[in-house]
Amino acid sequence: MNSDRELIRWSPRVSQQKIRKLYEQDAKGIVDDELIDDIAFSFFMRCQDIITVTDASLGKVKCIKCENIIHHNWNKDEVLSCNKCSWETTWGTYLKSYQKKQLHGGGALGAFKNFVAKLPKARTPEDKMILIDRLIHEAHQWTGPNFEEPVFTRPVAVNIISGKLKDVKVFLDQLSRGPERKETYNEWTKKISTWDKYVEERKKKVS
Numbered sequence: 001m002n003s004d005r006e007l008i009r010w011s012p013r014v015s016q017q018k019i020r021k022l023y024e025q026d027a028k029g030i031v032d033d034e035l036i037d038d039i040a041f042s043f044f045m046r047c048q049d050i051i052t053v054t055d056a057s058l059g060k061v062k063c064i065k066c067e068n069i070i071h072h073n074w075n076k077d078e079v080l081s082c083n084k085c086s087w088e089t090t091w092g093t094y095l096k097s098y099q100k101k102q103l104h105g106g107g108a109l110g111a112f113k114n115f116v117a118k119l120p121k122a123r124t125p126e127d128k129m130i131l132i133d134r135l136i137h138e139a140h141q142w143t144g145p146n147f148e149e150p151v152f153t154r155p156v157a158v159n160i161i162s163g164k165l166k167d168v169k170v171f172l173d174q175l176s177r178g179p180e181r182k183e184t185y186n187e188w189t190k191k192i193s194t195w196d197k198y199v200e201e202r203k204k205k206v207s
């Protein structure tokens with residue numbers, strides 16, 4: 001049986017350095033087509049992998065060779081074998097291949113799906129830049145309890161840009177932005193602050 005987990009590869013996150021360069025140029029009014037395409041494509045691949053991993057965590061693994069869907073029952077020893085080609089692995093091996101890599105779509109799956117659906121239709125560098133800008137300023141929505149207002153837990157940026165959660169938040173705060181990019185950032189700041197507010201309110205209720 002071929003259960004070599006080295007065979008299961010995922011697209012990496014994009015470096016902070018690249019994103020910083022993109023925003024610095026954008027703020028100066030410089031349109032770097034190549035860099036925009038490079039980042040947009042990397043995000044596209046990453047988002048596709050996030051969708052694949054999220055589906056897998058819900059019971060549907062996509063064969064890495066032929067994309068056939070294999071259903072499983074979350075048993076680590078369970079053998080996943082594709083009935084359309086020769087690929088085989090165990091759920092445990094597959095699970096290990098994506099854990100701790102910020103590859104689960106969680107409460108932001110819609111944002112990743114939206115990017116994958118819209119990027120191929122984006123024609124101009126500005127169209128692509130808008131999609132990139134929106135994606136990195138999305139946040140995971142928590143759908144747990146019943147709140148009057150939605151609560152957002154973590155930035156999507158941590159799924160697609162390298163670095164730890166704390167670092168990525170600081171990184172986004174410090175990005176150079178032209179006037180036309182400020183609104184998405186302001187909206188993001190509001191979203192992210194809902195979590196702190198929620199924690200504060202909980203503390204008040206408990207005490």
Ligand SMILES: [Zn+2]
Nearest residue numbers: 063066082085
């Ligand atoms: Zn297959």
